[in-house]
Each structure stands twice: as structure tokens, then as C-alpha cells.
Amino acid sequence: MSAFFAQMRRDVRLAWRAGGIGVALGFFAAVAVLTPLGVGPDPALLVRIGGGVLWLAAMLAALLSLDTLFHADFEDGSLDLIALSSLPLELAALAKIAAHWLCTGLPLAVLALPAAAMFAFPLPAALMLAATLLIGTAAISALGACGAALTLSLRRGALLLPVIVLPLLAPAAIFGSAAVLAALDGVGSGAFLLLSAFSLVALAMSPFAAAAAIRVHLAE
Numbered sequence: 001m002s003a004f005f006a007q008m009r010r011d012v013r014l015a016w017r018a019g020g021i022g023v024a025l026g027f028f029a030a031v032a033v034l035t036p037l038g039v040g041p042d043p044a045l046l047v048r049i050g051g052g053v054l055w056l057a058a059m060l061a062a063l064l065s066l067d068t069l070f071h072a073d074f075e076d077g078s079l080d081l082i083a084l085s086s087l088p089l090e091l092a093a094l095a096k097i098a099a100h101w102l103c104t105g106l107p108l109a110v111l112a113l114p115a116a117a118m119f120a121f122p123l124p125a126a127l128m129l130a131a132t133l134l135i136g137t138a139a140i141s142a143l144g145a146c147g148a149a150l151t152l153s154l155r156r157g158a159l160l161l162p163v164i165v166l167p168l169l170a171p172a173a174i175f176g177s178a179a180v181l182a183a184l185d186g187v188g189s190g191a192f193l194l195l196s197a198f199s200l201v202a203l204a205m206s207p208f209a210a211a212a213a214i215r216v217h218l219a220e
Helices: 002-018 020-039 043-063 068-076 078-084 089-118 123-150 157-168 170-185 191-219
Strands: none
Touching: 002 020, 002 068, 002 089, 020 043, 020 089, 043 089, 043 123, 043 157, 043 170, 068 078, 068 089, 068 123, 068 191, 078 089, 078 191, 089 123, 089 191, 123 157, 123 170, 123 191, 157 170, 170 191
């Protein structure tokens, strides 16, 4: 497992040096600030649309850094060395997914608390928003890794990546925003459990799908 954590630490360091994390968080913060200004100051309206708006903003923010998940290593030949190392390619893909989540999903979940205040969320709904992003962004990183692997050697892969990944992430956005609305209404909802199950399935399947796609590209 030392090789797994070494790969994850390497990707975390590279992600911070690349600066894409600041761009993603800045985009999310900009949406959180500008949407209330554009929609208007009506708290009743803001609180009802806030969950969906912030979830969509988080999805788009996380997508901003997905194209570099494997591309930089593919361009400089590091991906060939990773594939030939003692660490199975599936675990290497999982390490990259975990690194992406640590650098984007976790900060977005933390940033969701002040962002929720912009939409007049009560504390229980704000905490639910942060919890859904904490779990749901794992699915974004996992499914995004599949899209990044599929578009690895394409000239305009960064443009195709959102087209491939966004439809796959629709259940996460639906379950996440539904869980937030249920918390606003003070009623029980299975949406949070469905979101958790969706993320677990995505995390279980994506490393194998991403590794298979990488092998195809490396064999070309």
C-alpha cells in the first residue's frame, strides 16, 4: 500500500503546483456570489434553488481539473512507467481519483458552508449540502477519471470530457439537491442514501474502467 499512498501524494502535490484547484474553487465561489445578485434578494426563492445551483456549480468546478488527471503523465511518458510499476494500474487510477477528491471535492464541501449562507440556508440544510458534496464529489472524481481516460489521446479531449461525464453525473446532482430540499423541509428522505450508494458504485467500478481505457491508449 506504500506505493498507492506515494502515488496519491505525488498527484496531490502536482495538482497544487498546477494551480487548477484555485481556479475550481474560484469558479464555485463566483457562482455562489453572483447567482443571488442576478436572481434577486428574495430569501424564499434563493433557498429553494440554492441546492441545485450549488450542486451544478460544484460539478462544473470539479470538471475544470479533470482533463489533467492522466494527460500530463501521458504526455511526458510517466503513465507508461506507472503502468509498468508494481502497483496495479487499477490501484494507480484509484490513487489519482483519491488525490483529485482531496484537492477538489473536500475543499468544495468545506466551501459549501459559507456558500450556503449566500442562499439563506438554515444550518441543517447547509450541513446537508456540505455532506452531500463531501460524498457526491467522490462520484464526480471517479466518473471523471473514466472520462479523462477515455479522451486521453484525443486532440480535443478536454472539450469532449464534459460531454461524456456530465450525463453520468445526473443522478448525483438529482439525489444531492433532493437531499438538501428534504433538509430544508424538515422531512426524511432516502436521497442521501441513494447518493451514497451511487458514489460507492462509481468508486468500485471506475478504477477498472479507467485502467482498461488507459491500457488501450498505451497500446496504440
